[in-house]
Amino acid sequence: MKFTSKKDVWLSLILFGSIGYGTFLTISAFISGEVDMGESIFPMLLNIVFIIFISWLWFTTYYVLDEKELVIRCGPINKRIPxxxxxxxxxxxxxxxxxxxxxxxxxxxxxxxxxxxxxxxxxxxxxxxxxxxxxxxxxxx
Known part of the structure; x- marks a missing residue:
């Protein structure tokens, strides 16, 4: 049987709030002209990678009580405990x-x-x- 992870609101606010804040700072610096496109590409790519990784963890965390083992899944983590x-x-x-x-x-x-x-x-x-x-x-x- 599959059990999804309980998700605390405060944790989602911290994770997705920090992603949103980083994205806002990068875009606002670009729009205001403080940095040019070349300087803002690396922070934007870093934000995209961070968003993908956090989303991967957030949406793939679950636990399965299989026939012979407990399976713990969280992004790249795939642990099996007999x-x-x-x-x-x-x-x-x-x-x-x-x-x-x-x-x-x-x-x-x-x-x-x-x-x-x-x-x-x-x-x-x-x-x-x-x-x-x-x-x-x-x-x-």
Whole structure:
């Protein structure tokens, strides 16, 4: 089953606000004549690349409870965690960098590390994970 990532409003404002502000500064400098076309091409291209990359992350972050593994997808990140390796999972507000677009997260500890994810429906995700990982310590609080 596929779970999309919960997306915090404040995060979207920061990400897309900074993109908009950078684009505004570049275009306004060009229009006002402070820089010529040659000087503004690099910042404009950099903005376009940044917009594409952030959009890629924003629209392709999801989690799949497959038959034998948990699949975490976020832009270029494609992590697969076999259920037999999952040790525990619990809700958290951990702000560490991760393939999660919200601070309402789930911390999944597995044999070789941990993953922080933010499915929209954390309770349903944990419930389904518990079914697939009866050996794991799954906490709902």
């Amino acid at each position: 259920y037999r390796e999952i040790i525990s999972a619990h809700k958290t507000w951990n702000p560490l960098s991760s393939p999660a677009l919200s601070l309402k997260r789930i911390n999944i500890k597995y044999q070789f590390g941990m993953a922080l994810i933010s499915p929209k429906d954390r309770d349903k995700f944990l419930s389904m994970l518990k079914e697939r990982c009866p050996h794991a310590d799954i906490k709902f609080n």
